[in-house]
Amino acid sequence: MLDTPAPAALPDAALDRIFREARTFSHFTTRPVADATLRALADLMKMGPTSANASPARIAFVKSPEAKERLRPHLSEGNADKTMKAPVTAIVGYDTEFYERLAFLYPHDPGARGWFAGKPAVIEETGFRNSSLQGAYLIVAARALGLDCGPMSGFDKAGVEAAFFPDGKIRANFLINLGYGDRSRLHPRSPRFAFEDFCSIA
Template identity: 45%
Template sequence: MSLALDAAAQDLLFREAQTANTFTDEPVTDEQVQAIYDLVKFGPTAFNQSSLRITLVRSQEARERLVQHAMGANGPKTLSAPLTAILSVDLDFHEHLPRLFPALPDIKDTFFAEAAAREVAGTQNATLQAGYFIVGIRAAGLAAGPMTGFDFTGVDKEFFGDGKQKSFLVINIGKPGADAFFPRSPRLGFDEAVTSV
């Protein structure tokens, strides 16, 4: 059975797309990032939570502050990428819910009154949005290099000192450079990953 998305788009978003480890020096513009965000913001989240926050690391000074918290090869990769984004969860996302989910005007004071519940729900939905963001980067004809090899407690102190955001992913963004991709690793087959009950 064929998909509604044509084969070229399937290749661009999934089959041919891979995590990039090197990038050219071609800049990634604010207009490109806005176009990506304006597309992926429509991906579903529970109660339209929209808890993801994206911090673009452009200046050399900010980049050097970030790589202090990188593990292994993630530091050099980040220093050489044209753009890096810190993805975090906004722990006060519930303040926007009366506007974003007007069907339940008191939702922020009922479902999300407790900080622990907010953090769990916000993190789940921000992680979901991170996946949309990566696919959006690919849809823009760019490559993404997502990394979890950072000391995120250190990143939070460095960039989000007020404690209202918790980082969980760093993504290098740009046009892939020389030898950008490792050989593709295998994936689980349908019969290994999918069951019917």
């Protein structure tokens, strides 16, 4: 049987946009982000792999002035101004009852719910790890759609959860400011490791 030809790599222009020339932005232009763009972003992000396709991430896109004001008191001093000025802030959280949707998301194994239900340590580890992955997918998808990102910690988890996930089932993981970055206010890129500094091939 002949090997299937490998897919072609993305062109350099795409790799530049997503990785090489992409930056973390603290300042954005006033250009708004359309709701349709956020929907397209979510539709790309959701295709990334997660354990048992559990998809525990829950995203609150904070966009309106009223919603931004609800977020403001829970931001660290260093994050407040830039977050209030960003067109959108995505709160990346995870559902602590994600396993209740596995009958839909992972239908080929009816016992999958039992891997998690009643096991808080497994729920926490799986929810946190996979929502972190999904947040990273969101960054890559945003860049692919022409958006810029400013991911960050520096917020009061309990306050954000109470303000945006009041049912108590969703935990906040991290925040991502989204918009069209002001490149005139970027500082020089910080160094990155050489392959040998962080990788090995066994």
